[in-house]
Amino acid sequence: MSAVPKNKFQRIPKDIESAQMILRPSLSYWQDAWRRIKLNKVAMFSMWFVFFMAIVAIFGPMIFTDYRSNHLEETLQNPSLKYWFGTDELGRDLFARVIRGTRISLFIGVTVSLITTSFGVIYGGISGYFGGGVDDVMMRFIDVISTVPDMIILILLLVVLDPGVPTLILAMSLTSWSGIARVVRGQILQIKEQDFVLVARTQGASPARIISRHLIPNALGPIIVRLTMAIPAFIFEEAFLSFINLGVQIPEASWGNLGQSGVQQFQQHPYLLIFPALFLCITTLALNLFGDGLRDALDPKMRK
Amino acid sequence: MQLAKYVVRRLAISLVTLFVVVTATFFLMNSMPGDPFIGQKAIPKAIKENLYKKYGLNKPLGDRYVLYLKNTVSGDLGISMTYKNRKVVDIIKQSFPVSADLGIRAMIFASLAGIFLGVIASLNHNRTWDSVAMIIAIIGVSLPAFIVGALLQWAVGLQLNQFYKFIVGDPYAMLIPTTGWATFGAKLVPPFALGISALATIARYMRTSMLDVLNQDYIKTAKAKGLSKTQVTIRHTIRNAILPVVTILGPMTAAILTGSFVIELIFAIPGLGKFFINSINQYDYTMIMGLTIFYATFLIFMNFVVDILYGMIDPRIRLAKGKA
Numbered sequence: 001m002s003a004v005p006k007n008k009f010q011r012i013p014k015d016i017e018s019a020q021m022i023l024r025p026s027l028s029y030w031q032d033a034w035r036r037i038k039l040n041k042v043a044m045f046s047m048w049f050v051f052f053m054a055i056v057a058i059f060g061p062m063i064f065t066d067y068r069s070n071h072l073e074e075t076l077q078n079p080s081l082k083y084w085f086g087t088d089e090l091g092r093d094l095f096a097r098v099i100r101g102t103r104i105s106l107f108i109g110v111t112v113s114l115i116t117t118s119f120g121v122i123y124g125g126i127s128g129y130f131g132g133g134v135d136d137v138m139m140r141f142i143d144v145i146s147t148v149p150d151m152i153i154l155i156l157l158l159v160v161l162d163p164g165v166p167t168l169i170l171a172m173s174l175t176s177w178s179g180i181a182r183v184v185r186g187q188i189l190q191i192k193e194q195d196f197v198l199v200a201r202t203q204g205a206s207p208a209r210i211i212s213r214h215l216i217p218n219a220l221g222p223i224i225v226r227l228t229m230a231i232p233a234f235i236f237e238e239a240f241l242s243f244i245n246l247g248v249q250i251p252e253a254s255w256g257n258l259g260q261s262g263v264q265q266f267q268q269h270p271y272l273l274i275f276p277a278l279f280l281c282i283t284t285l286a287l288n289l290f291g292d293g294l295r296d297a298l299d300p301k302m303r304k
Numbered sequence: 305m306q307l308a309k310y311v312v313r314r315l316a317i318s319l320v321t322l323f324v325v326v327t328a329t330f331f332l333m334n335s336m337p338g339d340p341f342i343g344q345k346a347i348p349k350a351i352k353e354n355l356y357k358k359y360g361l362n363k364p365l366g367d368r369y370v371l372y373l374k375n376t377v378s379g380d381l382g383i384s385m386t387y388k389n390r391k392v393v394d395i396i397k398q399s400f401p402v403s404a405d406l407g408i409r410a411m412i413f414a415s416l417a418g419i420f421l422g423v424i425a426s427l428n429h430n431r432t433w434d435s436v437a438m439i440i441a442i443i444g445v446s447l448p449a450f451i452v453g454a455l456l457q458w459a460v461g462l463q464l465n466q467f468y469k470f471i472v473g474d475p476y477a478m479l480i481p482t483t484g485w486a487t488f489g490a491k492l493v494p495p496f497a498l499g500i501s502a503l504a505t506i507a508r509y510m511r512t513s514m515l516d517v518l519n520q521d522y523i524k525t526a527k528a529k530g531l532s533k534t535q536v537t538i539r540h541t542i543r544n545a546i547l548p549v550v551t552i553l554g555p556m557t558a559a560i561l562t563g564s565f566v567i568e569l570i571f572a573i574p575g576l577g578k579f580f581i582n583s584i585n586q587y588d589y590t591m592i593m594g595l596t597i598f599y600a601t602f603l604i605f606m607n608f609v610v611d612i613l614y615g616m617i618d619p620r621i622r623l624a625k626g627k628a
Binding site: 140273 | 318329335336445446448453457458566570596608
């Protein structure tokens with residue numbers, strides 16, 4: 001084998017510049033999640049649908065204001081040009097009631113989700129961050145709370161309290177914050193061992209600052225997914241409570257109490273159930289599909 | 305012993321919870337304005353006092369609370385106010401078996417169908433059957449029990465039976481009755497309506513759990529050993545994947561229970577749920593209190609059993625929980 005002549009070799013200088021060049025644009029966690037959820041057509045469609053329903057809930061009742069006046073000469077009308085969804089047993093316009101119900105049901109779902117999530121985040125954040133004795137006491141309390149059957153206590157509370165949307169929201173929030181608190185605590189326990197928290201601590205950041213600026217933003221993904229999935233669950237809970245006459249009280253409208261009176265007259269006047277049920281089911285379906293998509297998009301393991 | 309310690313600890317929590325619920329029930333109900341004899345005809349003072357004496361309402365709150373605790377512990381939940389002279393305990397004894405029957409049927413249906421759906425979905429991950437199964441599951445989660453119940457009542461109870469009557473030519477013939485709980489046929493539709501949402505939840509859990517297990521190395525080993533696909537699936541994958549699904553049995557029992565209130569009302573089934581809803585609507589306070597305590601005890605007990613069961617099946621959970 002002949003030796004390769006030296007002049008065949010060429011010296012290539014180290015090009016640090018090009019070795020470190022970033023070929024792909026750098027994306028933050030949220031940008032990346034957004035990029036991935038955009039690829040999921042079902043989730044995107046659901047998201048737009050939820051936006052649309054939110055707009056209906058906000059502006060609909062301003063346009064179709066007459067949801068509670070009786071028209072006793074026009075009871076139980078079939079859907080027509082005048083009454084798009086027909087009228088109920090007191091001649092109330094079902095379309096206006098369904099639109100009003102959209103506002104009330106979504107309001108309850110969103111508010112209860114926000115309240116329970118905020119409280120759960122604070123509770124779980126404190127418990128997870130401080131750990132040790134504080135964590136022990138706070139978690140034992142949750143152990144007891146979470147073995148209490150939520151629904152039974154909720155029913156009891158609503159039997160005792162005066163009915164109304166604020167009471168409903170309060171009672172529902174009181175009975176269902178423990179799950180999210182547990183999730184947040186688990187997340188915080190994982191994150192607080194990481195180095196950037198140590199850095200913050202050595203720089204003298206207060207616990208409140210570490211929890212609110214470092215721990216919670218990093219745990220936000222699972223929290224938001226749970227928040228999204230909680231909304232349909234609470235809409236359902238309201239519907240169930242309305243079904244046993246403990247939810248939103250007539251003449252106020254909600255998908256639940258519209259459905260409840262619809263069920264009773266379903267055999268003779270099916271439209272009384274079908275319209276509110278459609279609104280209820282399609283919206284919860286969209287929220288569930290969006291929540292699913294969001295979970296996949298925020299899960300680093302699913303990254304392609 | 306690790307397990308014994310865990311059982312004792314879990315039992316203590318359950319008992320504390322139960323005590324809290326029983327106490328909360330008493331004070332919440334007592335905080336309500338008015339008294340049970342208001343709203344009826346004006347009663348002479350003497351009679352009212354006698355009524356108070358009969359029901360022990362003339363005693364101070366503390367004494368009543370102690371008496372109430374004693375009675376509750378000895379299994380006496382008082383007398384219903386609307387069903388005159390019927391003991392709450394008797395009503396429970398009579399109608400809970402019906403509810404339990406309905407619930408167990410719904411659970412069995414939901415578990416079998418849910419596990420089946422989850423397995424099918426995971427084995428065809430990201431293919432057509434996966435999508436089909438998950439669409440069924442997500443629709444199941446988005447349909448409240450009262451809508452499913454009403455639709456089935458209409459489709460089966462009205463339309464199908466109408467058609468059957470027409471075919472047979474007998475105006476009283478029923479193919480599948482959808483009211484009551486007397487015949488075999490009547491027990492077909494309600495458990496289905498009740499089980500749908502649980503089915504959907506189980507299917508989704510099972511799918512996730514299966515996908516987890518399918519990625520484990522021991523499945524590769526099993527395949528590499530040359531085991532058949534059926535053997536790998538049944539003996540290695542499903543057996544391991546089913547474990548986490550056991551954890552949702554507790555919440556699922558609660559969901560089935562509350563769902564049964566609705567289903568019993570729609571299908572006119574004489575179960576305990578129907579009594580509970582009626583007592584709420586008729587402000588039958590002793591019934592509400594009694595049934596609240598009964599349901600709470602039942603659910604706390606079920607949660608306890610599920611937790612212990614899980615602790616026995618999966619040693620990892622026991623250790624993790626024991627440590628905390």
